[in-house]
Amino acid sequence: MYVIPGVALLLRRRYRAGLVCLFFLTIPVLIILFRHQQLLAVFTSPSLELGVSAGYVILLFAVAYGMNASYLSGPASTSDDVGLSEWRLGLRRVIRNHRAKIGLFILFALYSIALLAPLIAPYDPTAQTNVLQARFLPPSLETGYLLGTDGFGRDLLSRIIYGARISLSIGFVAVMIAALIGTLLGILAGYFGGWIDTIIMRVVDLMLGFPRLFLILIVIAFVGPSIFWVIIVLGFTGWMGVARLVRGEVLSLKEREFILAAKALGVNTPRILIRHLLPNTLAPIIVFVTLTIGNVILIEAGLSFLGLGVQPPTPSWGNIIDLGRENLLDAWWISTFPGLAIVITVLSFNVVGDALRDAFDPKLRED
Amino acid sequence: MVSYVVKRIAGIIPLLLLGLTLTFFIMRLAPGDPTTKYVNPEFDPELRQEMMQKFGLDQPLPVQYWRWLTAFLQGDFGVSFDRAQPVSNVVKRAIGNTLILSSLALGVSLLFGVLLGMLSAIKQYTRFDDLITVGALFLYSMPGFWLGLMLILLFSLVLGWLPAGGMKSVNYDYLSLGQQIWDRISHLILPVFVLAAASTATTMRYMRASMLDILRQDYIRTARAKGLPERIVYAKHAVRNALSPVVTLFGLSIPFLFSGAVIIEIVFAWPGMGRVMLTSILQRDYPVAIAVTAIVFAMVLVGNLVADILYSVVAPRIRHQTHQAS
Numbered sequence: 001m002y003v004i005p006g007v008a009l010l011l012r013r014r015y016r017a018g019l020v021c022l023f024f025l026t027i028p029v030l031i032i033l034f035r036h037q038q039l040l041a042v043f044t045s046p047s048l049e050l051g052v053s054a055g056y057v058i059l060l061f062a063v064a065y066g067m068n069a070s071y072l073s074g075p076a077s078t079s080d081d082v083g084l085s086e087w088r089l090g091l092r093r094v095i096r097n098h099r100a101k102i103g104l105f106i107l108f109a110l111y112s113i114a115l116l117a118p119l120i121a122p123y124d125p126t127a128q129t130n131v132l133q134a135r136f137l138p139p140s141l142e143t144g145y146l147l148g149t150d151g152f153g154r155d156l157l158s159r160i161i162y163g164a165r166i167s168l169s170i171g172f173v174a175v176m177i178a179a180l181i182g183t184l185l186g187i188l189a190g191y192f193g194g195w196i197d198t199i200i201m202r203v204v205d206l207m208l209g210f211p212r213l214f215l216i217l218i219v220i221a222f223v224g225p226s227i228f229w230v231i232i233v234l235g236f237t238g239w240m241g242v243a244r245l246v247r248g249e250v251l252s253l254k255e256r257e258f259i260l261a262a263k264a265l266g267v268n269t270p271r272i273l274i275r276h277l278l279p280n281t282l283a284p285i286i287v288f289v290t291l292t293i294g295n296v297i298l299i300e301a302g303l304s305f306l307g308l309g310v311q312p313p314t315p316s317w318g319n320i321i322d323l324g325r326e327n328l329l330d331a332w333w334i335s336t337f338p339g340l341a342i343v344i345t346v347l348s349f350n351v352v353g354d355a356l357r358d359a360f361d362p363k364l365r366e367d
Numbered sequence: 368m369v370s371y372v373v374k375r376i377a378g379i380i381p382l383l384l385l386g387l388t389l390t391f392f393i394m395r396l397a398p399g400d401p402t403t404k405y406v407n408p409e410f411d412p413e414l415r416q417e418m419m420q421k422f423g424l425d426q427p428l429p430v431q432y433w434r435w436l437t438a439f440l441q442g443d444f445g446v447s448f449d450r451a452q453p454v455s456n457v458v459k460r461a462i463g464n465t466l467i468l469s470s471l472a473l474g475v476s477l478l479f480g481v482l483l484g485m486l487s488a489i490k491q492y493t494r495f496d497d498l499i500t501v502g503a504l505f506l507y508s509m510p511g512f513w514l515g516l517m518l519i520l521l522f523s524l525v526l527g528w529l530p531a532g533g534m535k536s537v538n539y540d541y542l543s544l545g546q547q548i549w550d551r552i553s554h555l556i557l558p559v560f561v562l563a564a565a566s567t568a569t570t571m572r573y574m575r576a577s578m579l580d581i582l583r584q585d586y587i588r589t590a591r592a593k594g595l596p597e598r599i600v601y602a603k604h605a606v607r608n609a610l611s612p613v614v615t616l617f618g619l620s621i622p623f624l625f626s627g628a629v630i631i632e633i634v635f636a637w638p639g640m641g642r643v644m645l646t647s648i649l650q651r652d653y654p655v656a657i658a659v660t661a662i663v664f665a666m667v668l669v670g671n672l673v674a675d676i677l678y679s680v681v682a683p684r685i686r687h688q689t690h691q692a693s
Binding site: 205213218301305324325339346351 | 393504508509510645656663667
């Protein structure tokens with residue numbers, strides 16, 4: 001019995017930990033039971049996405065067994081707050097927030113779906129069978145098309161599942177680029193001050209004043225629509241907020257004793273910036289990143305909707321909605337479901353972001 | 368006050384010039400020119416040369432820039448490559464249409480945002496407050512174009528209550544005056560609602576946070592302690608002070624109203640700046656694209672200026688600080 005992670009925990013009446021372990025175990029087990037053909041295809045086809053999915057299945061096993069082992073060996077109770085770092089305290093505050101827990105769970109599920117797309121999508125997202133028979137089928141259990149089909153007879157559910165990869169990865173990568181640029185410039189502006197600060201903050205003001213979508217439209221229209229350029233442009237037009245935030249933090253941090261002490265000890269400047277200033281600005285950056293990923297996903301969807309982002313036949317939530325416009329009344333499901341997917345994703349990011357902000361940044365708390 | 372305003376106006380002139388210059392060079396240095404869409408084996412290279420000459424594209428870039436800048440500052444935006452008419456003609460109507468849409472949306476979002484934010488702060492932790500905050504979170508997380516499509520589906524296609532797009536009906540000229548007014552309004556309802564939805568949610572969140580902050584202040588407790596009715600405590604003491612961050616937000620939301628309008632205009636087939644911008648970029652119609660971008664940029668700067676001045680009226684300490692600093 002103890003081979004199954006979680007069971008031992010349940011027997012020892014550690015119900016919550018046990019259920020979490022069991023949950024992590026269920027996903028890969030279900031996949032092995034129902035989609036083993038696709039999983040076996042990893043060995044026959046050299047496709048990278050199948051490899052990633054198979055890797056994720058193994059990772060889930062590892063997480064389940066790892067958590068099981070650490071819970072079994074760890075102390076029975078961890079309720080004392082003594083000696084916990086600010087990070088652990090903050091994370092605990094997030095976990096205690098009910099909405100945030102649901103948001104985190106949904107995000108975990110969404111990223112799992114995106115990573116496991118080839119294993120769980122019922123159909124190939126670009127496969128067209130008999131178009132005349134299969135197109136515009138309404139959602140139903142009997143036909144096997146749970147969310148219906150589009151005008152080319154492609155399964156909408158599979159397209160939304162594959163679309164999740166685009167939206168989630170573009171959002172993440174673009175915001176990472178923005179956060180990197182913003183952090184770098186913000187630290188430089190805040191720490192060195194003077195003309196460096198003036199120039200950087202002038203550029204920030206200029207770019208903040210300009211409607212972001214117009215900038216993106218101009219660039220995309222000239223380099224041509226592609227996923228790569230959407231990511232780059234979203235990254236390079238989103239760093240201003242981070243730069244302001246980090247600059248403010250650094251301005252107040254650089255007069256603090258530990259920085260002065262480091263300077264007095266003769267620590268060189270790059271080391272002060274990276275080892276002493278950067279870690280202390282990390283919490284607001286993480287909050288900011290979570291709160292802006294949602295926004296970036298919305299912009300990406302908008303661009304794909306306008307036909308300037310991800311190009312068909314590659315599915316993305318934005319271009320599926322665009323495709324559904326032509327038959328809005330007769331085939332309402334095509335535009336409706338990807339929109340719902342966007343709302344759920346962005347809502348989860350915003351809820352988790354709000355919770356992180358409340359936990360790590362008491363100054364910004366709303367109530 | 369006057370010197371503050373003058374100083375701020377003087378401050379935006381270099382920014383405006385810089386913005387115009389950047390726009391011009393980004394547009395011109397990008398690959399492709401307006402003649403490329405005619406390039407095919409049958410297209411005469413001499414004709415192409417003639418076209419380049421006619422549009423002034425054969426001149427060196429600095430010359431083009433200087434010509435364009437001097438003309439632009441005099442209000443001459445050049446001739447549209449694509450539509451063969453002055454850019455100002457194309458842009459003028461589009462600006463008017465966008466301004467109708469975005470100013471109405473801004474008004475609606477400010478009104479409802481402030482009102483709902485205020486009420487939900489006063490009734491903190493009640494069911495009303497929960498409803499408003501969760502609703503705002505939803506609207507805030509929703510793509511505007513999708514909301515627009517869903518509303519079109521419901522109100523235009525299924526129920527048939529409101530038109531699906533455009534500014535007026537085909538038979539507009541044959542309607543009576545009253546019907547004409549309703550026709551205009553009915554075409555505005557959905558786009559204004561969609562455009563206002565997300566910014567209402569943002570305004571509401573700000574207003575709620577700022578109101579909650581104010582309600583914890585000592586002077587509010589004093590006002591209550593001296594026996595003022597709640598209504599007067601809120602109306603006279605709390606709301607005015609809670610409004611100042613919202614005024615800043617007003618300035619910040621001006622660029623959003625233009626960029627948000629791009630997609631919404633396309634969903635609702637609204638003949639505004641967004642549509643002009645998109646088609647001009649796709650057609651490589653430089654004069655129009657540059658003019659639209661520059662005009663939007665100028666409007667944004669002016670909007671921020673207006674917001675700053677309003678802010679200094681609402682919160683005089685800002686003005687005094689800048690006076691002391693200078």
